[in-house]
Amino acid sequence: MAGTSLSMKDIENSSIRDVFGRALVSIGERVPEVVLLGADAIGSTRGALFAKQFPERTFNFGIAEQEMVAAAAGFATCGKIPIATAYAFLLSMRACEQVRTDICYPNLNVKLMATHAGISMATGGTTHHATEDIAIMRSFANLTIIVPADALETVKAVEVAVEHSGPVYLRMGRGEIPNVHSRDYEFVIGRSTCMRAGGDVSVIACGTMVAEAIAAADSLEKEGIDARVVNMHTIKPLDQEAVIAAALETGAIVTAEEHNIVGGLGEAVAGVVSEHAPAPVIRVGVRDCYCGIGPEDGLRRKLGLTSESIVSAAKRAMSLKSSRNR
Amino acid sequence: MGRAVLKTPEELAARARDIRKHVIKMVGAASSGHPGGSLSAADIVTVLYFNEMNIRPEDPGWPRRDRFVLSKGHAAPVLYAALAEAGYFPVDDLLTLRRIDSHLQGHPSMRSTPGVEMSTGSLGQGLSAACGMAIAAKLDGASRRVYVMLGDGELEEGQIWEAVMTAAHRKLDNLTAFVDSNRLQIDGTVAEVKSMGRIGEKFAAFGWHVIEIDGHDIPAIMAALAEARRTQGQPTVVVAHTVKGKGVSFMENRVEWHGTAPKPDQVQAALAELDAPLKGGDA
Known part of the structure; x- marks a missing residue:
């Protein structure tokens, strides 16, 4: 777990989105170019920890996912590593064309980190589910798509996604799911x-x-x-x-x-x-x-x-x- | 360092005329492209690239450079003409516009063409990207400035107004947007398709500093940019009243020249008109 201040105990006892929030802080400490972009869901996507630690590097665009994603492209052209967070249905569908045209087409170093994917917003209903996002994102050239299976893999995926050069879509649920990986697990993009x-x-x-x-x-x-x-x-x-x-x-x-x-x-x-x-x-x-x-x-x-x-x-x-x- | 800066309105007007000629020649050679909205933006783009912006064409990635985003990406010919004249790539490349292996695509591609700062052409998105650039500059404590060219029809895209709110909210006084208000879009006049009312008042209501000018009056463009640089605590929009097809009489104010290329005889007629001696105070 090089470079992360998260303890195994933290990881093993937390839901994916809580771990995600702490992984953001950890990567923010290590990589000064990282900025966090949100669209009025910084709290529920667990970006709030990062926002508290790095207020000057956190940018809330309000309820405007399309603008947030296009702005992320602008940040990336200036050497920043923007992590754009939103619910999966919004990031993949409301901002779909911005993801393709502004991020994937110019192959910009933007990290799209989608929370509440699949049916994890269960009682919220279909408007808030995302069961289409992988299909949409798969058709965009240049984009790396990662779907972590547990809290430990989420932490590693956040780190590796930021270290990777190029656009990444990281897809997370929100709940607590069993840990399936052991502590010494090595996460490599593209290697199952x-x-x-x-x-x-x-x-x-x-x-x-x-x-x-x-x-x-x-x-x-x-x-x-x-x-x-x-x-x-x-x-x-x-x-x-x-x-x-x-x-x-x-x-x-x-x-x-x-x-x-x-x-x-x-x-x-x-x-x-x-x-x-x-x-x-x-x-x-x-x-x-x-x-x-x-x-x-x-x-x-x-x-x-x-x-x-x-x-x-x-x-x-x-x-x-x-x-x-x- | 950097390209030669043109200081006088006369020099800039001459350069704008050269750029208009490039637009006609390249769109004519490609038999496709957008002459009308390129010609309406030509004077503003000329002042930006040859007077206003801090750029180094020999080093397109220079981190301290000012940024220009052509949000109305279909006006690519005028951008390419300015970039070539500024020295980012050979002027001869212009005649390869829209050819299969050319770096000059129908809409600007930042990975293809030196000097293009953002891939644009899907309307409504450039201002958002420019906000990202302007915020990043503030974060770095850098003095670089960001310029955007919007179309008036483009303002119909809702994402424009998302970015308008952000720019005011974040007090992006390093951001200057131009609205190339040529009053025409593909399906007709902007007034017919979706009337904008008073564009300046809309931006003002969102908290922007608003300047209205004749977008072909070069001293007025220069003065507006100086005023934008002096403006603190809010972004500036320059609502530039322009003529679509400006400089080529048979194209002026005619919507059919939005996305139609001139035929060879029309290219010759347009170049002859642009080559006629410049009239003093022409605006």
Whole structure:
């Protein structure tokens, strides 16, 4: 954990957005060029800690995400490293064209850090969900997309995103999710993490669904099925080697994401598999619908964003593999 | 260091005429592009690049340089002409406008063309980027200034007003915006499409220092810039009343020359008119 003043205890006992807030302070201490931009959600995106520590480097644009993103481009041309924060639905959709034209097209060193992604604003309803952002962001050349799976990975991703030269979209939920990484975990952009070895089927997951994938692998193990679990924390550039290896070595793939199955991680994986090592790919995710309103747990069950869905998808992928091999 | 500064209105008027000729030649050679809004902005762009701004064309990345953002990016030809005349790249490049491997794209690209400070062309966004630049300058305690060129039709984009609020809120007195008010947009007059009313009063209501000028009166442009530099605690907007197609009589005030290139005979006619002796006090 070079360069961060966060203790492991801090990280292990905190929600993603609380850890994110402290990671911002840590990177602000280390990198003087970092400035924080917000759009009247500096408090709920947990930028308030940074704002308190570095008031002169914090800029609230009010409720104006499009302007904030375009202004971030201006900051970047002057040698600053702007971290533009907002809820994921606003950063990816309200400011969508600004992200493409002002940040990605000129390849500017802006860090877009989106909170409250997926259905984490559960009871807030569909207006505040973001199940489309990965699909949108994936289509922008030059952009790196990172979806951390737990608090530790969030801290590391913030640091690595700032050290990386070029635009980054960092996608976070807001809640407490189980830690899936150990303390000595090394985070490298574009290099996925094998959470569990296995030869019968591969589950390639990102974000909150990594913990579900591990739980699914536990269940499958009890039935004698040996599932590989890959944390695909970087959606772009995708770790093609790991995807091809999963296809060749296990012959059956399940993807899992808190996002529409249209345009997300699943389609990214399926694209690589179909071009390089054809094998069945079953996508677990939001099935091209708006998610409605409800408490997060209930909504997850209703939408099938669960380990149980991954288990049944894994069995389906394996049966497709065996029917093909007959 | 830097490009030769032109001090007198007469020298600047002559340079503006050269820039207008480049605009006609390059858009004619490309058979595509936006002559009308380039010609309306030519005098202001000339004063900025050859009198006002602190720049080093031989070192486009010089950190202390002033910044110019052409928010109305479709006027790229006038920017390219000024950059070439200032020495950022060879004047001969201008005739490659819009060709497949040219660095001079239809709308400015900061990664392609030396001297272009922001990739623009999608209207409404340049002022926001300029605010980012102006805030960054203040953060650095630097004296560099930021200039933006907006179109009057462009003011219909809501994001303009987000940035107008920020510039006033943050007291960005290092920021000067021009509104090239040529009163025309693609679908007709601005008054017909979405009437703006009094532009200056709108900016004033948001807390900007407002100066209204004839945007082809070079001494007035110079005086407005001097006044903007003297203005403290608030950004300045120069509402410049201009003529779309200025300097080429058959293009003046005609909306069809917004995005239409002149044919070879029209190029010759336009150049002949621009080459006619400058009239004293022409405005």
